[in-house]
Amino acid sequence: MIGETWQLTVYGIGLFVLSATASALYHGWFARRTDVSPKPGDKIRLRCGAATYVCTFLRETRRRWVVSPLQIVGGVIPTRSQRELLGTFGTSAGVAVFTSEVVASDEGEVHLRKPREVRVRDRRLYPRVHFDRPLPASASGTPSLIENMGMRGARLRTSTPLRPGDSVRLWPAGAGIQIWGIVLETEEDQPGRYRSRVIFEDEVPLSFCWELATNDGNATSDRT
Known part of the structure; x- marks a missing residue:
């Protein structure tokens, strides 16, 4: 015994x-890797204080990421000098998050310090709610249907393609809030109909997804 x-x-x-x-x-x-980098043409979102900027990744050098000039898309430009930037960009596994700072700017290019580490938030670890009837929504003005949604992302159906790497502002019908995300991939599953995977920049409560599902009748949940 x-x-x-x-x-x-x-x-x-x-x-x-x-x-x-x-x-x-x-x-x-x-989840914490140093070999993850954007691809040329990928969109990067940068936050500095209350301000949010968008830029396009151009190329990588030994110690720097070279991007296009920063364009402010939200918030207020900081009145005090703040060096650290919180950045995000989309990958096939999820949203990559990093910190950096501007080290140089010349001839229409901005040089960011190459991040010491990049953390990828794996989208596959989060459950999703599947809508039996796709939920109407707007993706930065493009009429869309949400097929499923989870804490970290959603799958959308549109009649016009969303461009991978672009930032989108998702407005689910009846929700009254907007969700910022990044388009990871888009495919045409039949003529004139496209499906896109969007990763959210910030998590949304799973209870919020289930509340949306009540407008759709029955729904199921899984981790795909």
Whole structure:
């Protein structure tokens, strides 16, 4: 009896150590990477204080990311000098988040310090609510239908293509709020109909997704 109890204790400790190690590896290594970079033409959103800027990634050097001039798209330009910028851009796995600062600006180009690390928020870790009847919405003025939505993103159906890398402002019908996101990919599944994957810049509560589903009747949830 004592031997069996001792074995169960050892097995329990072993499973705990394996679980903790796997979690540490994911959050400390796979989610925090230094080899993730935007592709030329990708849109980058930068926040400095209350101001939000958008720029286009041009190229990468050994110590810098070269982008187009920053265009303010929201908030108020800081009255005091603030060096640190919080940036985001879309990847196939989720939204990449980094911090940087402007180190030079000349001839229509801005040079950002190459981030020391880039953290990717994995979209696959979050459940999604699937609407039986797609929910009407507006994506930066483009009429859209939301097929599913989760805390970190949504799948949209449109009659005109959304361009990957662009920022979009999503207005679900009846929600009364806007959600900023980045278009990860767009495909034409049949003539004149497109499907796009959008990753949100900030998480939305899963309860909010379920509230939208009440306008749609039955809905299902999964982690795809």
